[in-house]
Amino acid sequence: MVSVNNVPNIQNCRISMAQPLTNDTLNLIPKTDFDGPKLEFDFPSFTIGVAEYAEGPTGCTVFYFPEGAQVSVDVRGGSHGTLLTDERQWLNAIVLAGGSLMGLEAATGVTAELFAGTVYSTDWVDIPVVSGGIIFDYRPRENSIYPDKALGRAALRAARSGVFPLGRRGAGASASVGKGLGLEMREMGGQGGAFRQIGPTKIAVFTVVNSVGAIVDRSGKVIRGNLDPATGERLHYTEGLARTLKAAHESPPEGNTTLTVLVTNQRLDPERGSVWALRQIARMVHTSMARCIQPFHTLTDGDVLWAATTNEVDNPDLSEVVLGVIASEVAWDAVLSCVQE
Secondary structure: OOOHHHOOOHHHHHHHOOOOOOOOOOOOOOEOOOOOOEEEOOOOOOEEEEEEEOOOOEEEEEEEEEEEEEEEEEEOOOOOOEEOOOOOOEEEEEEEEOOHHHHHHHHHHHHHHHHHHOOOOOOHHHOOOEEEEEOOOOOOOOOOOOOOHHHHHHHHHOOEOOEEEOEOOHHHOOOEEOOOOOHHHOEEOEEEEEEEEEOOEEEEEEEEEEOOOEEEOOOOOEEEOOEOOOOOOEOOHHHHHHHOHHHHHOOOOOOEEEEEEEEEEEOOOOOOOHHHHHHHHHHHHHHHHHHOEEOOOOOOEOOEEEEEEEEEEOOOOOOHHHHHHHHHHHHHHHHHHOOOO
């Protein structure tokens, strides 16, 4: 027979343990107004909402299409965490978030807020379709806070057109880059955006860079990541491999991802349809990003690109191939803008 005095008091044990810093133990207040660098652009057919929990810091970035958008999703990373990306052809919103898989809750918050906006209509055509993707942003911070349903709802309520905060904001609040040669050589990443207009065609690219790879500019210089703490020099990945056997024999750290959203207003390929053309443009642009993030699409990255069109204008002077080439350059600009020197 076991004495009652020998049975642990589970309740007291729990109380005596240090409370983790997470959503269930803190009263978190969403932040939706930001100072600092931002991209301003003219593309009124969709809105962007950004919200953060400063205690993380971590956050989410929401792209909302009031009239919906045709989409194609290109998944290239070996470790992606996504919601509603398979065979998607139409979306109401895209949500990018920190917090690893728990951060997908932010997408359910956006869905719930849109559902409320329909006065809770359960008609088939009124059900919101919201896709999402996450980054693993816990290594630079020592807490378990994640973007939750309340933060997703706050981001959507704050959404407006033509403004996108740059740097360590939203989903990129605790992003880091250049970890392939060891965590001690990483630097902070962030979210970036760029915009270009050719005639009536608008092209915007937004990205959250939390990559194994370092960021490389158009001259071939590493501008963020792979920072040698001993010399202050930023190294190319292959250069670093030649210097250290440790990096050559060890796998890159897990928990990395670059999430990208490409939006155009141009109707594409009238014969085969916009979705077919979007699929090829998504592959083209996503592949091109290996020029500015090196290495890219690794086993421990979760890289995803959403390509969307609002189908508003025709532009016979701009073919899908040329649009893809231009969008690839806009994507490089977007990556560079997330870590403005």
